[in-house]
Amino acid sequence: MKVATTRRIAYLILAAAVFVAAALYAQQIALGLGDPAVMTGYYLLGLMIFLALFNARKKLSMVPLGRAAVWLRVHVAGGLLAVALFWLHTRTLWPSGLYEQLLALLFYFVSLTGVVGHVLQRTYPSRLTQSGIEVIYERIPAELATIREEVESLVLKCTEETGSDTIARHYLETFSWFFSRPRYMWSHAIGSRRAAHWVRNEVTNLRRYLNDAEQTYLDGLSELAFTKNRIDYHYAAQSIMKMWLLIHLPLAVAVLALAIWHTILVHVYAL
Amino acid sequence: MTGILDPDRFRFDRSSYERPNFPYRCGRGAAWGKPCANGPNIDGTCGGATACAPFRNPNGRYECRRPATAGGPCADGPKPDGSCSQTMPPCVPRRTLRGVRRRLAILAFGLVVALIAGFSGQSADQFGGLSSLNPGPLTAGHASFIAPGDCASCHAPHGSGSTDWIAAAFTASDNTANCTNCHTFGGPARAAHNAVVPEGSNLGDVSCQMCHTEHKGALADIVEINDVQCATCHKRKFTSFSSGHPAFSDRFPYFRRTAIRFDHASHFAKHFADQRFAERAPPTCVACHGENPNQRSLVRAGFESTCAACHGDQMAQRELVLLRLPEFPEAGIDRESVLEACGPMLDEIGAIIAPMETIEARREPGLGRELGAGALSALAGLLPVDPRRAAQRTRSPSLVRAVARYRADESVLMPGVGGGVAATIAGRTAGVPAPVLVGYSPILVGYSTSAPGAEPAPSPSDDAIVLAAVSDDPVVAGLSASLGDVVDFIAAHEDTIDRDMVIVLRDETGAAQDAFRDGDYMVVEIPDLGRDRFVIIDYFARDGQVLHMFPNRSVKNNFILSGVSLTLGVPGSGQESWQVGPPFGDDLLVVIASERLLYGGLRPTVEKTSEYLAFLEQQLARFASSGAVEIQYRVVTTAKDDAAATIIVERRRAEEKRIAAEKRAAEEKRTAEEKRIAEVKRIAEEKRIAEEKRAAEEKRIAEVKRTAEEKRTAEEKRIAEEKRIAEEKRVAEEERLAEEERLAEEEAEREEEEEEEYESVSTEEKSIVGAYLLDVATDDPDEYTEPMQELILAMADGGADPLAEMLDERAGEAVSGGLLAGLNPEVVKRVACAWAANLEYEAPADASLGGWYGDFLELRYRPKGHADTVAKAWIEFGLGVAQAADDDDSGERAVALRDSLIDSKEGVGACIKCHAVSQVDAETDTLAVEWRARDIERSRPHHLFFHDIHLRLLAARETKLEEADLGCRRCHVVDAGADFASGFADFDAMSYESNFKAITKNTCVDCHSEGNVRESCQLCHDYHREPSFKIRISRN
Known part of the structure; x- marks a missing residue:
């Protein structure tokens, strides 16, 4: 964990160093009455392509x-370097042309979703580990179906052996809703224990209405x-953790497409 | 219990292999049912309708292939046809997350491409600027000139076609070229600072986009660059103005002399401090420099509102002498040519020929007859008292000869002694006593019938009326010159002149006198007028004053009854008496007798002639129709002493004696003639009687012989007739030859006389301008005489045209229009005619308002005031011809011309007294007059300074001029010891010593330093040199 953090910091420092170097180079170009936006633009485009890789x-x-x-x-x-280079390139938080504004808006969205995704990726795995089980995402429907089968078998067995249908009726009225599919998604997303409380x-x-035999099945x-x-x-x-990519990736594709067209326009009109 | 917590549940044989990278997943699982073990097919169809795909073994039997994770081979096994016996209803597979993500990515990309493609074909400003070609709004300045969507104004590829558009992506754009379609600079647009880069500097080109990038919004500052950027290129690095900026030059900011030579030091210390000029002195600096102060150099308020208060009249005093009549050693101008060019009677005749109708109307009918005194006076009145008497005196002998020559058979009419009698001279051979030329304007009259305004005849002849004032007698000349107004007055009232009125002048002894000596008493006697009249007697002296003799303080009643003689001025009689004193000469005594009182009371005993005559004219006009007025006058001669008086008296007596002798001779001649006539009559009577007898006898014989003789007589008559005709022809031929010989002799004699009598009216040298134009020396008559005389003749014939041609030829271009602007060709002709006749030309009026005029021996130009265009044109002309001059005599004359024109003391218009003449091109030695205050903005284009804010901070508008160290003078410190004037001694504008001390950097650092007023480079330095626009917008 500590090593990972150190590496992460090292990469951040490296990114900062690259930015400082680029900024200094851009400054030199500006002092030479050149246009640093050309250099920073190409740096940014290259970095964006690299990120897409x-x-x-x-x-x-x-x-x-x-x-x-x-x-x-x-x-x-x-990604963080790209944000810094973007500001170095545009020299503003919000450019003036509508096309550039669209590009900036999408870039900011991509950056934001990237940051959010990274935070999610850094937050949820540890919590999942604390849950005590490991489940492959794609197998969750099957797992839930298995549990549901087990519950229903248990309820039938209880009714057969105890002759009481209290649990069965309660299952049909209440627990079948719970076992039919994942419930309390938003509560789980924010770490709430509302679902456990409900159970x-x-x-x-239910326990108050059950005899000892039924109590065992209820357990x-x-x-x-x-x-x-x-x-x-x-x-x-x-x-x-998977859904944020549905935003981040298409936006990144859009930003990259806009950036490439922007580069072409710059070459045609300005360079 | 579920096996969820079983760590081995993911074992390969216990769980199916999940493929999240596949595009589809099981539809049952998606509906939260139990997914099948097969999963969907790759094409998205359900792969779980059967539990397995049975396998046919080599024995031909089908085997169940249900995987272990699904429970292994089923008990039922495959059906006989090989299909699975465990069937399930198929599901509808759903996309996996990755599949969805891929589709979203493709959708996003497609959307972007669609947006770009959809809007790129449109104008950049359509659809609210949604086009990808719209990089943002222009700055307000550019947006004002570039139409919306007109991207091609700056970006050539825009709208150039797809091929060019794509090619532009791979070729360098040259937007600077498009910038310079509108923007201009005072140097190369692509050079750093728009400066001409020294060869080998290797600075390279710059482009506009290096500093100015557009599409940042209407309010974006696309001009600003920072100090560090300046330092990038400049070798000399420093951190700020106050720290490290080089010190100013020891001549800053007075590197070059001013265009206007204005010595602040002397004006401050001497002129403005002088109480005499205190009211005209400016109170503050901004009084002269206050206009439009938001510049580096303050605009002067202009000559008229500043300098003119003291120097406004100096321009007109520096005149240009275009031509001067030089001294000619001999008369070289052909008189016939002069007459041809100038008319029959040369200059003075030309002036008085004009009012022909008046002459015709006023003269007696049938000129050639004797004119009355009134007509003579009228003619005299037509001849204004000419100030050019000197010219007339010089001219008169030839005039007399001319009239005698051409009008030998006409009568020459002259007024007689005292103006009372007109004498007739019939061809100078009539035996009439020669007139005494005493009195007003003796006149020679010729006669012709030609119309006024006609072309002058080749020579004086019957085709021209010839009027000439001849004043051989210096007495007459002096009289007319000094008493012109009085003479005009008399002439104007010639119809009232009473020739019968007698004026007797006596001295104190009672002796009648025409001339009086100094100290003599003058007694005036008017015999009986024969009618009742109010009498006024005035004595007009030659000094321009009039003495009112009568009425006077002793005799105030001037009403004289018929039968009463008037005697005035008898010494000791108790009346006023008058003693002769200076000035001496010829005066006029005028008597006015009127039926009505012209004016009451007494005039001042002595007053100005002009004022009195004006008053008298007024009174005469008032009484013109209410009563008769008679006027008589008489010349009175006064002299200093006896000698002078004696000369006059002797002259008069000699004249009288001559007249008497002529009268006596005429009488004797008349008596002899009468005797001769009587004798002739007697002889003639005797001859007549004898002749009658002889005639009767002859008549008888003739009658007898008549018939016989008829044939012979007829024959003889024919022969005689032939002889007579032959004889007449011979005589006529002899007479013609004799006449021609006589005329030739006269002409030769006249020319010889003129040659012998010639004396140049001028003793001057040629003018410098004239010498340059003719390319001759100013002081060498041998060199300049002939070309100058040719020029005079050409001017007499063509006015200013010859001068214009010479000027244009000299300049190599048409400059004469400006040089000779306002020059009246008629004036040039008159001047030339006068000079051609060896006369001084006297201008009819004073050229006080400026302009061209002739003045005796010179043709001059008097500037009209400041910024006189003619004076400027001449100075420019002088500079031009001197620059083009060769190193020879002609070149030296051009330089002399230039030097005379730009002489600071004597040059025309005094222009160069203030305006500097500077060398503007050392290579060609081109000089130029700095007519306008120098534009400092242009001379140091990269420097900025705004006076306005400094003037406000220093309260310069309220600071008095004399308050040193305050206001403007806090920075501009007068250097009283500077040799300011010497800086204008040559044409080098840089060899100059300002009369202000140099401004040091510390003066600026007082305020512009770190922590105080800002001190950035661009505050005082402008990157570009004279930025401007090709197209200027003006409001009509």
């Missing part, structure tokens, strides 16, 4: 292009409900 790297996992973690750190540091509350309320159902609750948490967290 991170996605390709993930698709080309069979090619030995370095560890993904390294790529991620470089991507994060490069506990329902189990406690089994309760255990499955809490397990399903943890899977719901995984589903919420992993969905968020």
